[in-house]
Amino acid sequence: MTETVQRTFSPTPEEVAKFHERGYLGPFKVYEEDEMRRIWRRERLRLMNRDNAVYDEGDAQAGNTNIANYDRHLDSQFLADHICHPRIVDRVTAVLGPSVLCWRSEFFPKYPGDEGTDWHQADTFAFASGKPQILWPEEEKEFGGTITVWTAFTEAAEDTGCLQFIPGTHRTMFYDESKGMHYQPDKINESRKGDVNRGFYGYDYRDLQKDPDWRPPEERAISMVMRPGEAVMFWSTMMHASKPHSAMDKEMRLGFAGRYVPTCVAVYPDTDDVDEYGGRISLKDYGAVLVAGVDTYGHNRKVTATTRGYTFPAR
Incomplete structure (x- = not known):
């Protein structure tokens, strides 16, 4: 009888400890x-x-x-495989535990001439819609948020808009998501003195600061340069941003983010639609994807296959 050995890509205990300390792990290779x-x-x-x-x-x-363009993994076979990729899921489960949901995916394009993305943190993701999109049970919550795995589909360099992190900031929220922001796509936000040109998709994220005089410690920032096919895993509660795409002779920078939580977390609680960025999407056909383990809670709507009938390859 032949046994199939499942290869694992779990990080070492030292790597997990470093992730807890810094708030991120990577870059690591997903594809050549x-x-x-x-x-x-x-x-x-x-x-x-x-x-x-x-x-x-x-x-x-x-x-x-x-x-x-949220959640295209729900209709694309490639993206369905991607969010379940063992090089990603094994690293996520090493931190979140054996039973994990992918509750959202997003594309992050940045074209030549685009501004950078302002410093921000996300805990419940209520900052735009006013409704929490994820809620941790109090007995499980250490500091909330989601694990994001951001994969570079194209080059992410210093001059094409790579991510930036401020390590170690994931355990303290400097923003209050309950304050809410106003969507003003035509408003020109004047950069703080010494800042690079940044914005936040029609919002001013600084409106959420708990202390209006506080400034992110940008002197501690690191740039996450990545080649196509590389990924980085980080807590959404860690201060992160991106640089402008200043290289007019280079291609669009494209990142694809999968967002993961343990099955104990409530996803879109008591919510039938999402209002963000001046638009609205109905959640009637939405479902989270169980990428590893089993769901013993049962309080989240889930799907097991894409809208084209392709079954998600759960770990």
Whole structure:
């Protein structure tokens, strides 16, 4: 009898300890660079077909941000495989435990000439819609948030808008998401003296600061330069931002983020739609994906296959 040995990509105990200390792990390789370029050339064309997407593009498109492109893993086989990729899931479960949901995915494009993304943290993701999108049970919550795995589908360099992190800031929230922000896509936010040109998709994230005079300790920031096919895993509660895309002769920088929580976390509690960035999407066809383990809680809507009938390969 032949046994199939499942290869694992779990980080070492030392790597896990460093993740808890810094708030991030990586970059690490998910795909070979040539493989990633080849895949993206194919998939970018396929993703233009929205016939099976779960959100209506006409209702959701708003300014520079298109929330209709949330959760394309629910209709794309490649993205379905990607959020369940063992090189990602094994690292996530090493931190969150054996039973994990992917509750959202997002594309983050940055075109030549685009501004950077302002410093921010996310705990319940209520800052735009006013409704918590994830809620940890009090007995399980250490500091909340979600684990984000951000994969570079194209080069993420200093001059194309790479991510920036301030290590060790994930255990203290400097922003109050309950304060809410006003969507003002035409407002020009004047940068603080010494800052690079940054914004936040039509919002001013500084409106959420608990102390209006507080400034992020940017002198501690590190740049997360990545080649196509590399990824980084980090807590959404860690201070993070991105640089502007200042290289006019280079391609769009494209990142794809999968967001993960343990099954004990309530996803979109008492919520039927999401209002963000001047648009609204209905959650009637939405479901979180169990990427590893079992769900003994049962309080979240889930799906086991894409809208095209492809079964998610749970770990």
